[in-house]
Structures are given as C-alpha cells and as structure tokens.
Amino acid sequence: MIRGGHVDLTILGAMQVSQYGDLANWMIPKKLVKGMGGAMDLVGSADTRVVITMEHTAKGNKPKILPECTLPLTGKQCVNRIITEKCVFDIVPGQGLTLVELYEGVTVDEIKAITASSFKVSDDLKPMGQI
Secondary structure (H helix, E strand, O other): OOOOOOOOEEEEOOOEEEOOOOEEOOOOOOOOOOOOOOHHHHHHOOOOEEEEEOOOEEHHHEEOEEOOOOOOOOEOOOOOEEEOOOEEEEEEOOOEEEEEEEOOOOOHHHHHHHOOOOOEEEEEEEEOOOO
C-alpha cells in the first residue's frame, strides 16, 4: 500500500531517533533478531510522513532521542514527528528537532534532561492533545 503510494502516513516504534530524523528500529547488536521486517519499505517512500511513537528513554533512563543513532539505521532523515509519553517533537529538515507539545506537568527543563540532542522550543508550544 505504501510502496504503491496509496497510504501517505506510517506510524512506527523506535529504539532510537536522531535529531535530524534518522531511525533505528530493527535490531540491537549481539541480540537475536529474525530480520528487519518491512520497516525499511515503510520509511523509504519519499511521499510518506513517518511518525514515531516510543517511550522517551530506554532502560536506566538512557535517552532514545540522540544527536546520532548508535544502532543500525532503518532509514536516514525519514522521521517527521516523534511522540513520547512526555512530549511531541517535529523534525524540520536541515534544522532538527522542535518541541511542539508537552504532557501536562512536564517542563521543558525535564525534557532537556532526558533528551541527548539539542532542540528548539516552538513559539506556539502547546499542551499534549488527548483523545
């Protein structure tokens, strides 16, 4: 469906995302994996918007949003938005991360403390929308 251009949005999980939208979501070195699946196809279509939903940090409170991914890449500069339990970032091509929404009770300083990469804060920063 995506390869054929019938769907223009894909929502995936991730192990890491870089500040410029690189995505690592298919393996951890030295761990048994069955293969990368179809994620490379999903992020490889030029007209597809890629949204990542993930926990903000990994075990031990280690950041998953990094200046550069350390795990093998699924796609390069393919992510448009990151949604975590703490906030929402948009990724502006060539500029990097912009914080656009914050979960209720979370501060920008808290996000800075758990995000390894730098980011801008939107002039129109909003509370995270709830459905």
